[in-house]
Amino acid sequence: MSDVALLPVLPDLLEPGLSLIFCGINPGMRAASTGHHFEGRSNRFWRVLHLAGFTPEQIRPEDDHTLLRYRYGLTTVVPRATARAAELSRSEIELAGEAFQRKIEQYAPRYVAFLGKMAFSAISGASNLEWGRQATPFGGAHAWVLPNPSGLNRGFSLDALVAAYREARIAVASAP
Template sequence: MFTDIIKKDLTIVFCGINPGLKSADVGYHFSGKSNRFWKVLHQSGFTPYQIEAIHDTSILDFGYGLTTAVERATSRADELSKNEFDDSLESFKTKMNHFKPKYIAFLGKAAYKAFSKKKEILWGKQEEDFCGAKVWVLPNTSGLNRRFSLENLVIAYNEFYKAISEN
C-alpha cells in the first residue's frame, strides 16, 4: 500500500490521481524520472529548494501533504476505472474530514471530476468546498501530460501559490 504523507491542519494536501508504478515500487511520491512535480513545486514558489523524491516527507515542513485519489498503482492514470474512483470516494472523504486541510489541490481533472460528479471542470479554484476544504484543480505533472510544458505548469501552480499566500 502506498503511504500518504499527511497530518492534521495542513495548508494544502496535494492529491495525485494514483501512484505511478515507479513511485509504488520505490515508495516515494512523484519519483518517476519524467514527473515534474518536485521541480514545479519549487519553481512556482511553494518550496525554497527542490525536494528530492527520496525526501518526500519533508514536504510536511512547509505545511503541505500528499495523497492519492485511488491507491492502485498503474503506469497510466487512464487505466483506472470509474468504479475505482467511486470505490475510493468514501475513504478519501473520511481522510479529508479527519485531517482537515485548508486546501485540497487535485493534480489533474480526473479525480475531482469523479469525486464531484461534475461533467465539466475548469482549471484553478473551484466554487464549492470539498470536505470543508477549498479546492483547486491543477494540471498533472506526469511526464505523460505533454499538453502542459514545464513553463505552463509553473505558471498554473504559481497562480495557486499567490492566491493562498494572499489569504
C-alpha cells in the same frame, strides 16, 4: 499472484491542519515500489513545486517527507498503483472517493489540490471542470484543480504548469 498485488501501498504524507494537500489520482508503479511520491523520471512535480515557490529548493523524491515542513501534504485518491492513470476505471475512482473525502475531513487542510481533472470529476460528479479554484469545497477544504505534472501529460509546458501552481500558491499564502 500478480506483481501489482505485491507492490506496497504508497504512504500518505499527511498531518492535521496543513495549508494544502496535493492529491494525485493514484501512485505510479515506480512511486509505489520505492515508497516515494512522484518518483517517475519524467514527472515534473518536484521541479514545478520549487519553481512555483512552494519550496525554497527542489525536493528529491526520496526526501518527499520534507514537504510537511512547509505545511503541504501528499496523498492519492485511489491507492492502487498503475503504470498510467488511464488504467483506472471511473467506477474505481468513484468508489475510492468516499474514503478519500473522509480522509480530507479528518486531516482538515485549508486547501486540497487535485492534480488533474479526472479524479475530482469522478468523485464530485462535476463535468466540464475549469482549472483553478473550484466553487464547491471538498471535504471542508477549498478545492483546487491543477494540471497533472506527469511526464505522460505533455498538454502543459513546464512554464504553464509553473504558472498554474504559482496561482494556487499565492491563493494559499494569502488565505486567512
